[in-house]
Amino acid sequence: MLVSSEFLNGVLEALYAAQLLLRDAWHALGLSGEVAQQPAWPFARRLAAERLLLEPGHARRVVVTLACVAGAIALLSAALILAVLRRRRIWRHGVLAAAAALLVFAPWPASALLWAPAVPSSLHRAPAAFSAQSIVQGQGVFAQHCAQCHGADARGEGPLASQLAQWPPDLAGGLLWKRLEGELFWRIRHGLRDARSGAETMPGTPALSDQEIWSVLDFLQARAAGRMLRDMGAWERPVRLPASTLDCRHGGQRSSESLRGQRLQLVLPAAGVQALPQEDPRWVTVVLGAVPEDAAPECLAQERALLPAIALLLGVTPEEAPGHSLFVDKDGWLRARSVPGQAGWSAGDLICRTEAAPAAEAPAPGVEGLLRRMDADRMRLVRAGYPH
Ligand code: HEC
Structure with a gap:
């Protein structure tokens, strides 16, 4: 395989860091504000790393395209240096043509696979460590605000579940790790809507503090881990x-x-x-x-x-x-x-x-x-x- 998982992880880490850098630079320039005490992600989309991991063919295209873009940037810099050194024009044109060819012939991935919809808190991280107190606090918040739909054990079978337009998902499985925590935060804060009809499928929770929402996420993670251990005798996620x-x-x-x-x-x-x-x-x-x-x-x-x-x-x-x-x-x-x-x-x-x-x-x-x-x-x- 062209792309080893270790190499891919490195690429993903770099892409994540680059997005964070972009977010923070935007914020430092005063172009975006803050949401829940962290700089807001200013765009409607973000890079969809989840796709890269799931589809190796797509990952390969992305990596080769990144390499082509890096190559083109190197060639453009070389052309600039040649211009400064006043070398013969034919050299410069050759280098520019090679850069253009790299960009044209790069296996650009389909943009639908490259981007995922984003929200202002997409790149937010829980501000405090995963802690015993937060888990226990989150358990109380969950019992009071969420269990009526999601069920006391978070498997989606609360007393109200059958009356909802959409059945709540099982939150005690692997779902939590398929999401960015900042996006889960947003969904709990603002609720969810049906993509087609626009009707509300889950209400938001304006009454909860930011910290209570982070704590409920800590609780859900602990609950999901316990369920996995009981059902499978192992944790898929650390x-x-x-x-x-x-x-x-x-x-x-x-x-x-x-x-x-x-x-x-x-x-x-x-x-x-x-x-x-x-x-x-x-x-x-x-x-x-x-x-x-x-x-x-x-x-x-x-x-x-x-x-x-x-x-x-x-x-x-x-x-x-x-x-x-x-x-x-x-x-x-x-x-x-x-x-x-x-x-x-x-x-x-x-x-x-x-x-x-x-x-x-x-x-x-x-x-x-x-x-x-x-x-x-x-x-x-x-x-x-x-x-x-
Ligand atoms: C009125 C019922 C109801 C209440 C109350 C409720 N939920 Fe939900 N929740 C749902 C339904 C229905 C869905 C699925 C909605 C969808 O996919 O459009 C959902 C989805 C979710 C998801 C999955 C989001 C995703 O990314 O797929 C999470 C996480 C979640 N709820 C957490 C919570 C938490 C935490 C609370 C309490 C603070 C809560 N919910 C309160 C009904 C509810």
Whole structure:
């Protein structure tokens, strides 16, 4: 294949950064305002990265066209230099003709595939980290404002669903990651309309604050992750450890985000268990739950919101959560899970891996094998085709 997925990811990342740059430059020049405290995207369309990922033939055309455009720009610069150096005109004309040929013969992709409709908040990112508090707050907002249509479990079967002109979609599946979060924000804020008739299919939520809308998106992501884990035993998309405050032997009170760069093992002790797991220099042990009186764990998670947030991510009730353990990799992604009653770890406990996971030679046994696989296979979150 001409375009490897790694290369394509690089192109997508660059295209995303270029659009952000354009947005911010537009804003800095005073040509566009702000929406929800971030610069507004000024155009009615944006580049459709999701198409690039889904259709390799289209991706190839885009990459070859980008290469042709880059080549043409290089040739035009060369022509300029030749003009400045006052070289013979024939050279300059030759170079210009080559640039024109590149542009004419580039396999320009169909514009319908290249663009997606955009809204002013298309490129917005959630202003705060995915956190336990935000997930729990979002759960409350969802129960109050959304569950009547979308159902308490977000699968689209709320009590009002059957009376609506259109059935609400299942928000506990992969849908959320197919969208840019800024576009989901916009839809929740302003509602949705039927593309043909223009009739409202979902009402907007003018009463919610921006922060409440971001929190409901955090909740939905946690809910969808839990559902995926329960149904398929794995996560198709990487999920972060929700940020929360920890009380650590070294460093006192600190945010879990400040431990980025180290592996964490999050332990939820089962009820009545007297001994905490052995600490290990290969990771930081974080205990969530009651600890024996004389124990002083490496880090203790004290925020009340973390238990319900982790339970959502695991797809269990808060009562069923004790007894689980989770490994977090150095980038902050939740990667492996052990269930109540399980003894020890192995590479088979990974619940989140890339498709291109390196085929472990002969996997090391036990937790060492797990850690090696986890470190070798770095996760990237992709939203609407854009690596984030
Ligand atoms: C009156 C019923 C109703 C309420 C209340 C409601 N929704 Fe919806 N929602 C719908 C319907 C119907 C759709 C599908 C509409 C469509 O595709 O045109 C939808 C679609 C969505 C989508 C999918 C958007 C997409 O990009 O495809 C999201 C996300 C969503 N709703 C979130 C929420 C959240 C969050 C709330 C609460 C703040 C909420 N909804 C409140 C009925 C509702």
